[in-house]
Amino acid sequence: MKYNKKTKLFSRFVRILVKGNKYLIAILFCIMLTIAGLDLIEPQITRTIIDNAIGLKNTNLLIKSILLYTLVIIISAILNIVLTYLESIMKKRIAIKLKNRSLKHLSKLSGNYYSNIKTGNIISILNSDIFNIENFGIEILLSIVIDIITAVATLIILINLQPDLLIIVLVIQLIIIVIQTKFSKELSNKTKEIRQKDGDISNLIQEYVSNIMNIVISKSKQNFFKRYTKEQRILTNKCINLDLKIAKNTSEINVMSGLIIISIFGYGGLKIINNELSLGELISFQQYIGLLIMPCTRIVNSNTRIQQALVSAERIFELIDEPIEIQQNNVGKKIEKDDNCTIKFENVSFSYTKEYKNLDGINIVFKPYETTALVGSSGSGKSTIINLIFRMWDVDDGEIYINNVDIREYNLKNLRKNISIVTQDSLLFDDTIKNNILLNRKNIEEGKFINLCNKLRINEFVDDLEDGFDTIIGENGVKLSGGQKQRLSIARALLGNEKIIIFDEATSALDNISQKIVLKTIKEFTKEKTVIFIAHRISTIVDADKIYVLENGKVIEEGNHIELLKNNKVYRKMFVQEDTIK
Incomplete structure (x- = not known):
C-alpha cells in the first residue's frame, strides 16, 4: 500500500x-x-x-x-x-x-x-x-x-x-x-x-x-x-x-x-x-x-x-466502493396501482462478454391480460431477456419500454417491486411453509391463502405433516421434493400484487398432471397481469397467447401454438421431438 x-x-x-x-x-x-x-x-x-x-x-x-x-x-x-x-x-x-x-x-x-x-x-x-x-x-x-x-x-x-x-x-x-x-x-x-x-x-x-x-x-x-x-x-x-x-x-x-x-x-x-x-x-x-x-x-x-x-x-x-452500475432513480417514474404493463423490446442487443452476443436485435412485446412464452434451446437468450426486464443489466443497444417509457427512467426499487420471478431453483428459507409463502406479508387474507394452497395441491402434502403449515422445511427447503418447492414458490408469486409475473422453468419439477393443475391455477390468478413463461417443455406453453422462438439471441419465429405448428419450422420440430420422447 x-x-x-x-x-x-x-x-x-x-x-x-x-x-x-x-x-x-x-x-x-x-x-x-x-x-x-x-x-x-x-x-x-x-x-x-x-x-x-x-x-x-x-x-x-x-x-x-x-x-x-x-x-x-x-x-x-x-x-x-x-x-x-x-x-x-x-x-x-x-x-x-x-x-x-x-x-x-x-x-x-x-x-x-x-x-x-x-x-x-x-x-x-x-x-x-x-x-x-x-x-x-x-x-x-x-x-x-x-x-x-x-x-x-x-x-x-x-x-x-x-x-x-x-x-x-x-x-x-x-x-x-x-x-x-x-x-x-x-x-x-x-x-x-x-x-x-x-x-x-x-x-x-x-x-x-x-x-x-x-x-x-x-x-x-x-x-x-x-x-x-x-x-x-x-x-x-x-x-x-x-x-x-x-x-x-x-x-x-x-x-x-x-x-x-x-x-x-x-x-x-x-x-x-x-x-x-x-x-x-x-x-x-x-x-x-x-x-x-x-x-x-x-x-x-x-x-x-x-x-x-x-x-x-x-x-x-x-x-x-464497488460501483453501482444500475443506478436508482429516486425521482423516476413509478408503476402505479392501477397501471397495466406493456413491455416492449425494440432492436435490443446485449452481451455478457465481448466475445459473444447473447441478444441480437430483439423485437418482442409482452402485453397485459396475455401470457407470452419464450422457448428455445439453452443459451438462446431467454433468461437474458428476463435479466434485462428486471434491470440486473442494461441493454448495449436498443431500448426496452414499459408503457412507452424507457425502462431506465423508472424508479428502480418500484420497478423491481412490481416484478415477480419464479425460477426452477426455488429460493426457500429455513422457516415454516407458511412463512416461506407469505414472506411476512401481513395484508394477505387467510381465505385467499388457503384457497390458493388448495388449488395448487399444496395442502395434499401439508396435511400429512405433523405441524402442517408451521412445519420447518430446512435450509433451502431440503425436507421437500423439487415439485413441492416449486409449488410454494408459485404460491408466493400468485399471492403478491406484482404487475409482471415471470415463470422461468417454474414447473420443471412437476409431472404432467400436476403441471396442468398448476398452469390452470396460474391462469386463474393472473388474468389482469403481464405473464411471461420461459420453457423447454412445449406442453407448458401450448395455451400461451403469444410464443417467441429464440435461437442464438434472435427471434426466429412468433405466433400462437397452432400458428407455429402450421409453420412447420423449428417450433414444430421441437414439439414433435418432445412428443416422441413422451
Whole structure:
C-alpha cells in the first residue's frame, strides 16, 4: 500500500469509527486520561511508603499512604470496568454499521458483479475482516493519544529523578522501536496474503456446504477434498510462517525488555551502594520506567494492529466502493396501482462478454391480460431477456419500454417491486411453509391463502405433516421434493400484487398432471397481469397467447401454438421431438 493511499485509507477508516460516536469517544477519552493520571500517582505513593513511612518509621504516614494507594487502585479498577463496557458498546455499533452497509450495498450491485462474485471471499469480509475492525476499536487510537501524554509526563519525571539511568533505558527502547517498525511492515503484507487465501478457502467451503447432497450423489467429494487440502496446506504454511515471525519478534522484545530491568537494578543498585540513590527512589524509578515503556510498547504494538486493521478495512471498502452500475432513480417514474404493463423490446442487443452476443436485435412485446412464452434451446437468450426486464443489466443497444417509457427512467426499487420471478431453483428459507409463502406479508387474507394452497395441491402434502403449515422445511427447503418447492414458490408469486409475473422453468419439477393443475391455477390468478413463461417443455406453453422462438439471441419465429405448428419450422420440430420422447 503506497503512503498516500494508506493515509487516505486510514483517514476514511477513522471517520467510520468516529461517525455517530463523538460523545461516547469524548467520555472514553476523559476516563482514559483519568486512569493515566492515577497511574502516574502510584510510584510517588510507593516512594513515600518506602522512604518516608517505612524508612522514618512513621506509622501514621504509612497507614495514610496505604489507604491512598488502595483508593487509587479501586478507582482505577472501577473506571476500567466502565471503560470496557463503553468500548464494547462502540465496537458493536461499528461492526453492525459496517456489516449492514456492506450487505445493503451488495443488494444494489448489478448482475455483472453477481456473476463474477466469489461467495467465500464476501463471507470472509463480512465475518473475519469486520471482526478485525470490531476487535480493533477506536479506543486503540485514543489509547495512543493517552500513551503519548503519559510517556511525555513520565519522561519529564524521570529526567528529574535519574537522567543518567534514563539514558541507558532510552537507548535500549529505541532499539525495540526499530525492531517493531521493521516487523510491522512485514506483518501487514503477510496478513493481507492470509486474508486473501482465507477468502478462497471460505469460497470452497461455501460451495461444498451449499451443494453437499449433489456432491455426494455425483461422487465428487474427492475432487473437493483434493482442492481443499491443497489450499488449506498453503494457508497453514503461511499462518505457521507468520506465527514464527511473531514469536521471534516477541522473543526479541522480551530480551530487550529484560535488559532494561537488568540495567535499572544493576546500575541503580550501584548508586544505592554509593549512597547516590535511595531504595524508594529506585523502586519508583522502576515503576515510572514501566509507565514509560508500557505506553511506548503499546504505541508500537498499536501500529501492528493498525496495519492489520487497515488490511481488513481495505477489503471492506473495496466491497463498499464497488460501483453501482444500475443506478436508482429516486425521482423516476413509478408503476402505479392501477397501471397495466406493456413491455416492449425494440432492436435490443446485449452481451455478457465481448466475445459473444447473447441478444441480437430483439423485437418482442409482452402485453397485459396475455401470457407470452419464450422457448428455445439453452443459451438462446431467454433468461437474458428476463435479466434485462428486471434491470440486473442494461441493454448495449436498443431500448426496452414499459408503457412507452424507457425502462431506465423508472424508479428502480418500484420497478423491481412490481416484478415477480419464479425460477426452477426455488429460493426457500429455513422457516415454516407458511412463512416461506407469505414472506411476512401481513395484508394477505387467510381465505385467499388457503384457497390458493388448495388449488395448487399444496395442502395434499401439508396435511400429512405433523405441524402442517408451521412445519420447518430446512435450509433451502431440503425436507421437500423439487415439485413441492416449486409449488410454494408459485404460491408466493400468485399471492403478491406484482404487475409482471415471470415463470422461468417454474414447473420443471412437476409431472404432467400436476403441471396442468398448476398452469390452470396460474391462469386463474393472473388474468389482469403481464405473464411471461420461459420453457423447454412445449406442453407448458401450448395455451400461451403469444410464443417467441429464440435461437442464438434472435427471434426466429412468433405466433400462437397452432400458428407455429402450421409453420412447420423449428417450433414444430421441437414439439414433435418432445412428443416422441413422451
